[in-house]
Amino acid sequence: MTPLAGCLLVSALLFSVGLAGALTRRSAILVLAGIELMLNAANLNFIAFWRFGAHPEFLTGLIFVIFSIAVAAAEAAVGLALILAIYRHARTSDVSEITEMKG
Amino acid sequence: MSVVSYSDLLRFTLPEIAVMVAGLLALTLDLTVLRRSATKIRFGVAALIGCVGCLVAMYGLTQAAAQYSLPDGMFVMTPLTRLVQIALLAFTILTVLLSTSTRVIGHIGEYVALILFATVAMLFLVATQNLLLIFVALEFLSLSLYILTGFDKNSRQSAEAALKYFLFGGMSAGFLLFGLSLLYGLSGSIELPRIAAAVSGPVLDPLLLVAIVMVTIGFGFKVAAAPFHLWAPDAYQGAPTVSAGFIASSSKVASFFVFGQVVTLGLASAVGRGAFRGYEPGWVPVLCVIAALSMVVGNFAAIAQTSVRRLLAYSAIGHAGYMLLGLIAHSPRGTSALLYYVITYALAALGAFGLLGALESAGIDRIADLAGLYRRAPGLSLCMLIFLLSLAGIPPLAGFFGKFYIFAAALEAEPHLGLLWLVLLAVAMSAVSLYYYLRVLKQVYVADGAADAGPIHTPLVTRLVLWVLAGLVVLLGCAPGLLLNRIGP
Numbered sequence: 001m002t003p004l005a006g007c008l009l010v011s012a013l014l015f016s017v018g019l020a021g022a023l024t025r026r027s028a029i030l031v032l033a034g035i036e037l038m039l040n041a042a043n044l045n046f047i048a049f050w051r052f053g054a055h056p057e058f059l060t061g062l063i064f065v066i067f068s069i070a071v072a073a074a075e076a077a078v079g080l081a082l083i084l085a086i087y088r089h090a091r092t093s094d095v096s097e098i099t100e101m102k103g
Numbered sequence: 104m105s106v107v108s109y110s111d112l113l114r115f116t117l118p119e120i121a122v123m124v125a126g127l128l129a130l131t132l133d134l135t136v137l138r139r140s141a142t143k144i145r146f147g148v149a150a151l152i153g154c155v156g157c158l159v160a161m162y163g164l165t166q167a168a169a170q171y172s173l174p175d176g177m178f179v180m181t182p183l184t185r186l187v188q189i190a191l192l193a194f195t196i197l198t199v200l201l202s203t204s205t206r207v208i209g210h211i212g213e214y215v216a217l218i219l220f221a222t223v224a225m226l227f228l229v230a231t232q233n234l235l236l237i238f239v240a241l242e243f244l245s246l247s248l249y250i251l252t253g254f255d256k257n258s259r260q261s262a263e264a265a266l267k268y269f270l271f272g273g274m275s276a277g278f279l280l281f282g283l284s285l286l287y288g289l290s291g292s293i294e295l296p297r298i299a300a301a302v303s304g305p306v307l308d309p310l311l312l313v314a315i316v317m318v319t320i321g322f323g324f325k326v327a328a329a330p331f332h333l334w335a336p337d338a339y340q341g342a343p344t345v346s347a348g349f350i351a352s353s354s355k356v357a358s359f360f361v362f363g364q365v366v367t368l369g370l371a372s373a374v375g376r377g378a379f380r381g382y383e384p385g386w387v388p389v390l391c392v393i394a395a396l397s398m399v400v401g402n403f404a405a406i407a408q409t410s411v412r413r414l415l416a417y418s419a420i421g422h423a424g425y426m427l428l429g430l431i432a433h434s435p436r437g438t439s440a441l442l443y444y445v446i447t448y449a450l451a452a453l454g455a456f457g458l459l460g461a462l463e464s465a466g467i468d469r470i471a472d473l474a475g476l477y478r479r480a481p482g483l484s485l486c487m488l489i490f491l492l493s494l495a496g497i498p499p500l501a502g503f504f505g506k507f508y509i510f511a512a513a514l515e516a517e518p519h520l521g522l523l524w525l526v527l528l529a530v531a532m533s534a535v536s537l538y539y540y541l542r543v544l545k546q547v548y549v550a551d552g553a554a555d556a557g558p559i560h561t562p563l564v565t566r567l568v569l570w571v572l573a574g575l576v577v578l579l580g581c582a583p584g585l586l587l588n589r590i591g592p
Contacts, residue, residue: 008288015281022274031270038277042284049288060293066234068280071242075273078246082265084254089259095270098263101337 007048015041028083028093032076039072107173115171116179118160119226122195122375125156126219133212133369142211146203149215153199156219157192160226160428176232176294183442185266186589187229187360190446192308194353194453195222197568201457202345204562206464214254218349221247225357232368234283234293237361241279241325245272248354252338264341271324271334285314286369295369303372308386311373315386318365319393325358326422327416328393329369329400332461336404339416340443347412351419352449359445363430363438366390374433378521390431391525396530397424407541409469410423414539415455418494421536425529429509439590440512444505446586447493447579451502454490454572458483461561461569470543475552480559482566484547493580495540496533501580506533508587 001009018037025031043065051063083093090098113120129149137145164185172179197216208214224244231237249272253265258558280419288295289311290301302311320331327335339347366386375385382388403423408414426448429441459468467473477484493502513522579586 015277018277019274022270022277027268029264032273033279035270035273038274039280042277042280045281045284046287049284049291053288054291060235061287062292064238064284064287067235067239071239074246075242075276078249079269079273082249082262082269085253085256085262086259086266089262095266097349098266100263101340 004048004052007052011041011044011048014035014038015042026094026096028086028095028098029080030049031095032079035079036072036076039068039075043068083086105463107177112173112178115167115173115180117167118192119164119223119290121159121163122156122192122219122226123223125152125159126216126223126523128152128156130216130217131210132216137212139218139505145211146215149211150199150203153215153219154196157196157222158201161192163187164192173524174561176296177236178230179232180230182589183591184230186355187442188226190449191222191225191229191357194356194449195351196570197453197457198345198353199348200564200568201348201453201460204565205343205345205460208254208343209256210254214251214585217247217251217254220351221251222353225353226547227497228357229360230514232295232364234287234298234369236294237365238280238283240541241358241361244275244354244357245325248346248350249416251349252342254346255343258341260341261343262341268334268338268450271331275321275324275331277294278317282314282317282319282321285310285317291315295364296371298369299371307373312384315370315373315389318370319386322358322362322365322395326362326423326426328356328427329397329420330393332397332400332420332423333482335420336413336416339419340410340412344456344460348453348460351415354452355452356445356449359426359430359441366430367433367438367486370496376517376521377431377525378517378519379514379524381517381521384417387431387433390427391522394424394427394431395525395528397421397427398529399424402532402535402539405536409471411459411470411473411543412456414470414543415452418536418539419452421532422494424505424532425509428513428522428525428529431522431525432509432512434512434516435591437509437512437516439506439587440505442590443583443587444509447501447505450572450579451490451493454486454576457565457572458487458490461565462559465559470546473546474550475556476547476559479556480561483559483561483569486569487547488544489576491540491544493543493576495537496558497537499577499580500584501576504580504583508583518530 018034021034022031046061046065129152224240228240249269252268253262255261290298324331370386373385375387376383377388377391401417405414405417429437493500496502496506510526514528
């Protein structure tokens with residue numbers, strides 16, 4: 001197995017774990033953690049493709065990751081703020097109980 | 104990697120900078136000088152600054168060179184992008200004007216600033232062919248929209264809508280980023296045309312198919328196509344009305360445009376075919392399935408709704424299905440039909456939500472509450488008639504020609520009417536949609552309301568904006584060439 005294939009396998013696994021967490025967890029914060037795992041799996045992909053790709057002297061993949069980490073941080077900030085906002089009303093962050101609107 | 108001169112960058116992005124500065128200015132002024140002023144004045148000043156910023160940006164766009172670009176596809180300006188950018192700025196002006204009459208919003212500077220920031224994100228989104236900038240701009244737009252959705256702090260529904268929007272959005276961002284990383288890995292480039300050149304070949308790489316599916320999930324969420332639509336009904340219902348209108352209009356135009364760019368430029372070598380008995384793998388068959396699902400799910404679910412906003416949300420999902428036909432056609436005609444459709448749709452959708460915002464102050468939310476509206480507010484009722492009939496696709500309103508062009512483009516796309524199955528489904532679903540739009544209009548015009556219900560007063564600005572939107576829907580329906588000739592073939 002080449003190092004690239006190994007990295008891709010790990011990132012695919014990480015992505016699956018993140019997706020499974022995001023879909024099955026009931027606490028909104030853990031769903032958020034699952035989403036972060038999915039984003040980080042993609043970041044790992046970028047790094048692997050950059051490091052083992054044809055042109056590691058262009059820093060494209062690396063720069064992409066730096067930007068996406070910043071975006072993920074902003075997303076976490078907004079996400080936690082929204083979880084707080086719903087907690088003020090519902091006194092819970094359990095997504096299976098936040099179902100006032102349906103249909 | 105090539106060197107970019109900062110003065111060029113500054114010159115090219117002048118419109119974006121103007122809107123950004125307007126947003127920051129509105130925020131600062133509202134938080135410092137106007138802190139203790141009356142709501143009306145604060146809204147007036149913020150809206151004025153926002154409108155001036157957008158107008159300056161529009162002027163800058165009309166004065167700039169017709170075609171220019173920065174290296175690596177970071178910033179690509181064509182007459183088409185400019186047209187879309189001007190349309191987005193116009194939508195922002197109307198949205199900002201509509202927001203001045205909402206009562207529920209306490210933090211005025213922040214609200215207007217967020218709308219302007221979202222506009223900046225959309226301006227960048229449509230003017231780039233670089234994966235990194237697409238991702239960053241899309242996330243910037245999404246984050247602004249999440250906050251706009253949850254802006255009404257006193258409403259539990261608003262917070263719930265924002266949380267659902269955010270969780271689904273975050274997940275789709277994960278899919279999108281993973282798909283983009285695969286595209287980068289397969290091609291070694293993050294510039295759309297170069298990706299297409301690098302991944303071409305007689306046999307598609309399985310990894311490329313995974314990338315196509317993941318990117319489609321990411322964008323399918325943004326345009327609210329089934330089965331990634333679950334956030335839309337809740338977000339449209341719970342969000343402050345103006346935010347919902349903004350999400351339904353501007354963000355839809357920008358998302359569809361960038362979705363089109365990614366699939367037609369970046370995946371140009373993996374098109375595939377979705378024709379009846381002519382299947383080939385690629386992004387077209389994936390979109391065919393999503394389009395068919397969206398049309399069926401959106402239109403049938405809309406029938407069962409009792410809240411007008413939820414009805415509009417489900418109908419928006421159905422409309423996303425029709426719009427995908429323009430991408431599936433994969434031809435210049437398809438693209439111009441899609442742009443015409445999405446812009447006219449956005450006019451009607453923004454109008455419908457603006458109208459609901461005006462009615463909200465009279466306590467109207469459910470379809471049943473609309474009974475006898477014709478007597479209480481004849482002007483608003485006429486606007487609603489125009490918007491809903493345009494959404495349903497009745498000539499001579501703009502919605503009819505949008506549907507006509509997009510269906511014709513889809514039929515032409517394949518030899519031997521290969522996409523006839525999809526177009527027939529679309530026509531059948533349009534007929535279904537007419538039923539639920541007419542159900543709303545029947546309440547407005549035919550049903551008798553409560554005897555004691557008095558006339559509804561609407562602020563002048565809101566009325567003006569609604570009449571402008573209704574006028575544009577009629578005008579673009581009677582003279583579609585006004586817009587179509589600028590879009591292309």
